[in-house]
Amino acid sequence: MLISLFAWSQNSDILQQIKSQAQKINSIEAGFVQTKNISFIDEQLISGGKFWFSRPDKMRWEYQIPFFYSIIINGDNIIVIDDKKESRFDAASNAMFGQIKQVIMNMVNGKMFDDPDYHATLKEENNYFVVNFETVNQAMKAYILSIDLYFTKSGYLMEKIKMNEASGDDTVIEFNNQNINQPLPGHVFEP
Amino acid sequence: MLPAFAQHVIMKYDADMLVQGKSMSGILIQSETDSSNRFIFVSKLGLKFFDVEVGKTDFSYTIHYFSPAFKTEKRVIGVAKELFVLGYNNAESGKVKQQKTKTGRCKSAFGLLGKRVKVCCLDSHTTVTCRFYPVGFDLRVLD
Numbered sequence: 001m002l003i004s005l006f007a008w009s010q011n012s013d014i015l016q017q018i019k020s021q022a023q024k025i026n027s028i029e030a031g032f033v034q035t036k037n038i039s040f041i042d043e044q045l046i047s048g049g050k051f052w053f054s055r056p057d058k059m060r061w062e063y064q065i066p067f068f069y070s071i072i073i074n075g076d077n078i079i080v081i082d083d084k085k086e087s088r089f090d091a092a093s094n095a096m097f098g099q100i101k102q103v104i105m106n107m108v109n110g111k112m113f114d115d116p117d118y119h120a121t122l123k124e125e126n127n128y129f130v131v132n133f134e135t136v137n138q139a140m141k142a143y144i145l146s147i148d149l150y151f152t153k154s155g156y157l158m159e160k161i162k163m164n165e166a167s168g169d170d171t172v173i174e175f176n177n178q179n180i181n182q183p184l185p186g187h188v189f190e191p
Numbered sequence: 192m193l194p195a196f197a198q199h200v201i202m203k204y205d206a207d208m209l210v211q212g213k214s215m216s217g218i219l220i221q222s223e224t225d226s227s228n229r230f231i232f233v234s235k236l237g238l239k240f241f242d243v244e245v246g247k248t249d250f251s252y253t254i255h256y257f258s259p260a261f262k263t264e265k266r267v268i269g270v271a272k273e274l275f276v277l278g279y280n281n282a283e284s285g286k287v288k289q290q291k292t293k294t295g296r297c298k299s300a301f302g303l304l305g306k307r308v309k310v311c312c313l314d315s316h317t318t319v320t321c322r323f324y325p326v327g328f329d330l331r332v333l334d
Contacts, residue, residue: 036237038220043201045218045233066333067205069235082216096260142259143238163237167256171237
């Protein structure tokens, strides 16, 4: 009983440290590799590109290989550039894009820890603290069962995201060459 | 998982589909066996839109997965029809297939012509009738 109470308290401390570290991040510039594992076939879909984030609510998520696809979030404005086609959405009035924006932003800025739609638990895996966010919201559960965020044990830097889908598939995103809290040119958040 | 003995060919496409007025952009994976084509459509962000298997010789389909965000009966049937046509398009050009029609069984030839599919039918009276159907997808093969 005492041991489990101690473990709970220790986990709670680590979660708190990861959360406060995430809240210190004002900007990120990074590369990423996305691997989609499809349960039915032994095939992986691998794509990659660049990612920029600026607190409080600016982000550009850009696939550069094997296709060009970019999502730019600037407040409630969402711009999708698919090859050369540009589409604009309002996160406040488009439920799907509003939700995508919320999930991505909350993962990066640490607000996911306080999101009532998820239940967070901590585990360790090699050099990482892995926070498993189990989806509590029934509507969300139809898509995503849980999201695992991998933080380095050394500096609580998020290096990997794993999304476990209701369909049995999963998507792994690994970040590389991360520049944290460096000035970003404003044009990256424009089309 | 497919049984070990099943022969299947896998193709991947950067795809745009227009189904029931709804535009969907993503990666389309086609897994072809002797009797069916299985199509898995994944958004570029990674979420699966659908996983639908359609017969090669008749319009039968099995829904393995369909995203709740898009799932209406009309759209499911619309997607299955598009995929059925797509299965024909990817078959050998000018391939002859058996097809049931109102006037009985006949042989049909399918071919992709720009944004239309040409379906020609030779019935028991040796009359050839051809129809054109609009195509609701745009594909680019991915390596």
